[in-house]
Amino acid sequence: MLDSLIAEHLDRLVQTMAERNFAVLTGAGISTPSGIPDYRDNEGVRRGRQPMMYQEFLAAPEARRRYWARAMLGWPRVRQARPNVAHEALAHLQGQQRISALLTQNVDTLHDQAGSHGVIELHGSLHRVLCLDCGRNSERDRIQQLMEAQNPDLAGVDAVQAPDGDTLLDPAFEARFQVPHCPYCDGERLKPDVVFFGENVAPATAVQAMTAVEQADGLLVVGSSLMAYSAFRLCRATVDQGKPLIAINLGKTRADEILDLKIEGSCEQLLPLLARRLMN
Secondary structure, three states: OOOHHHHHHHHHHHHHHHOOOEEEEEOHHHOHHHOOOOOEOOOOOEOOOOOOEHHHHHHOHHHHHHHHHHHHHHHHHHHHOOOOHHHHHHHHHHHOOOEEEEEEOOOOOHHHHHOOOOOEEOOEEEEEEEEOOOOOEEEHHHHHHHHHHHOHHHOOOOOEEOHHHOEEOOHHHHHOOOOOOOOOOOOOOEEEEEOOEOOOOOHHHHHHHHHHHHHOOEEEEEOOOOOOHHHHHHHHHHHHOOOOEEEEOOOOOOOHHHOOEEEOOOHHHHHHHHHHHHOO
16 A cells, blocks of 8 residues: 555656656666665765775776776676566556656666666666777676686675675785786776766767757656766756656655655555556
């Protein structure tokens, strides 16, 4: 049973989306039921330690060693994650042309796995690895195989999972970790094909995202605190264009003051209900 206020808000959302073609923007909250930790608590405060910064990753070989040592242990959980009913609900809505575009801040590809298409990945994908020396992409599983072969002492090490495939690992393991080289040019500067903290969204992706929002009749935010400006700017653009901005999110968002409606409920519970009612 839904709380009466949440049920009332869901009714309003259904009525609004029934008359308009919304774009949808998702964040970490949609993937936590699939076992992938999020970055922030309900107050929008970042959990745990400071994440790896882009400038540090570029400048310091020891930072890249630290990143890849932790990522080697964190990758299996990301790879094994599967879409949940919230991802599936959005895929159904898209398949029935009930939403105009699907954008995500997540790097887990769970929307694609659920059957969505043309997903605009604001922050890239952990399933790809980019060589900063030759510019070629490799599949993440291929790089994982290289790391496991070169670092057999890390096999079976128990590390606490952190957001985006990171882990909390004893520095002693990090210090002797062998960093993988590019399979194509043997370069040492491999980077997951994601946007790090301190790095900008690729210009082409930013244009694609803004165009999708401009062409939509409104924007529904799902499971995001919107603390990253790459997402918040899309909300601001929606409001500036006089279109409805609605969020389903447990806890504070950066856009609370400009939202037309906020539903503080579980996206895993609410999105299947929304999909069923919009497709009836």
